[in-house]
Structure formats: C-alpha cells, structure tokens
Amino acid sequence: MSAKSSRFPLPLSHVMGGDTGRRLSDADYRLREIAPQTAVRNRMQTCFPDKAAGQVKSSGFAAMPVLSVRQKNLPEPARGAAVMAEKVAAQGIRDTLVLDALRAIPRHLFVASALAQRAYEDTSLPIGHHQTISRPYTVARMIEAVRLEAGNKKLSSVLEIGTGCGYQAAVLSQVADQVYSIERIRALHEQARQNLRVFRLPNLRLHYGDGRLGLPQVAPFDAIIIAAAGLDVPEALFLQMAVGGYMVAPVGSERQQLQLTKRTGKKQWESVMLEDCRFVPLRQGVI
Numbered sequence: 001m002s003a004k005s006s007r008f009p010l011p012l013s014h015v016m017g018g019d020t021g022r023r024l025s026d027a028d029y030r031l032r033e034i035a036p037q038t039a040v041r042n043r044m045q046t047c048f049p050d051k052a053a054g055q056v057k058s059s060g061f062a063a064m065p066v067l068s069v070r071q072k073n074l075p076e077p078a079r080g081a082a083v084m085a086e087k088v089a090a091q092g093i094r095d096t097l098v099l100d101a102l103r104a105i106p107r108h109l110f111v112a113s114a115l116a117q118r119a120y121e122d123t124s125l126p127i128g129h130h131q132t133i134s135r136p137y138t139v140a141r142m143i144e145a146v147r148l149e150a151g152n153k154k155l156s157s158v159l160e161i162g163t164g165c166g167y168q169a170a171v172l173s174q175v176a177d178q179v180y181s182i183e184r185i186r187a188l189h190e191q192a193r194q195n196l197r198v199f200r201l202p203n204l205r206l207h208y209g210d211g212r213l214g215l216p217q218v219a220p221f222d223a224i225i226i227a228a229a230g231l232d233v234p235e236a237l238f239l240q241m242a243v244g245g246y247m248v249a250p251v252g253s254e255r256q257q258l259q260l261t262k263r264t265g266k267k268q269w270e271s272v273m274l275e276d277c278r279f280v281p282l283r284q285g286v287i
C-alpha cells in the first residue's frame, strides 16, 4: 500500500495503477486445514463423501496440479471441485484456507441444472436476471487479497455486496466468523436463500437491499467484498470499514480493475490496484 489520501472519497489518481499487488511469497502463507462446519459436513455426505469423512486433506500448493489417485476416486462433483481448486491455484492463489473452501463448497448447486456440467470450469456462468456467478479464480483472488493483507488471520466480520446465487457467500462462510451478503434483485436473493438452505450456515446472513448503502446497523466490517463494478466505490462502504479493515472492489466500466483499500485511520484510506477484472455493474436501488 503506497498511495495515501486523507481526502474522501479516494480519487483514482491516489490509487496506484498496474500490477502493484505485492508478490506473494511462501512465507506469507501458513498451511491450514479447513474445519468444515457441521452443516457443510452434513451436506457433503451426499455430494462429497470422502471430504465429509475428513479423508481429503489439503494438498497445499506444492501438490498442485496433478490429479492424485484419491481425487480420481472421488465422486464426480468433489473431483470437479478439487480440479477447479487446482486450476485456481495454478493461477497463483496460494491461500490454502481459500482453496480448501473452493473444494468444500459444491459449485454445481449454485447454477441451473442445465449448466451443472460446467460448474467446475474456471469461468463465470449465467444465473439469470442478466447476472453471473463469478469466476472461481476471481472469488478466490478477492478473498485471498483481504486475508493476505489482514495477515491471514480468520476474518471476523465480512460484508459482501452482490449475493447473486450465493456461491461466494458460502465460500466466505468458511473463512470468516460472520458473513453478511446483500443482493438488490429480489428473485436472486430468494434463489440464493434457496441454494444455501441446505448448508444451514449459521454464520451467514442474507439481506435484500441496495448494497451501495452497506449495512450500517452491523458495521464496522473488517472486510468488505464488492462483487459488482461501479465507477467508484460508494462512500457509505468506505465509512463502514473498520479502521485497519480491508475492502476489495472492481472499479471501472469498459476497463475494470480490482481495487484493494485499507482504512488506515478514521479519515484515511490507502488503495492499490491489483489486476484487471470483469464484473456485472453495481446498480442503484432494488428490483
């Protein structure tokens, strides 16, 4: 983080351009095993029996990307998720907690059955209402970015703007104590609720509303993840960051970049641009 500003909101000129993200070193990561919550474990007894039985251990970064014998023996969805996580790791994601969360959450349950076969490709897919489920790499990159900057400790309170089908919210529930997610399209909010019901995640709360306003009644958050792109980040969201907290947000229209911001003081924020990205637009109001 090198650009400083005491003005508000942050002008883009105060934001570093290009690939200024800190290069990740192995020392930045500790190998951590995910401890899936009971609800996820229950669900996985049908989809991911080996994982549910606790037999699939984190392969860590070094073990990527060859399919192990154990992965070949996994049922189709679990193998798909394992291969998907390897593809994501091969693109530079090293946070084992995040990779384990990608392995743990069955992505095919978040798309229409006609698209289920493609659910473990590293690609965004349509979820109706002109919206998409984000690309797994992008989901992982955003979560890794805030976790890495926060020193890889478990995030306590996280806000996601743009629930969509609920996939990223489910992944976040595995790496944070408490997750709040807001969606502005009622039909998608209901769909996400339906998709997530089976997981019974006690630490995930879905809200229907305009995420540009955040959730002042729950703020401050130690991480905010915005899953839709605006020309700038709404002021309310800057103000709902905890001091010392992080926000990752796609910014731009034709060309979008992921902007990582730290709140360094009561009236001070610092930002860097991480990389180019592609998101649906952040819109105002609810429908």
Ligand code: SAH
Pocket: 131, 132, 133, 134, 135, 161, 162, 163, 164, 165, 166, 167, 168, 169, 182, 183, 184, 185, 188, 209, 210, 211, 212, 227, 228, 280, 281, 282, 283, 284, 285
């Ligand atoms: N997090 C999703 C990605 C959803 S796509 C995933 O798991 O893959 C982005 C979502 O942001 C869309 O569903 C869109 O309706 C929603 N969105 C856009 N503007 C919003 C706003 N102001 N408040 C809340 N949600 C918004």
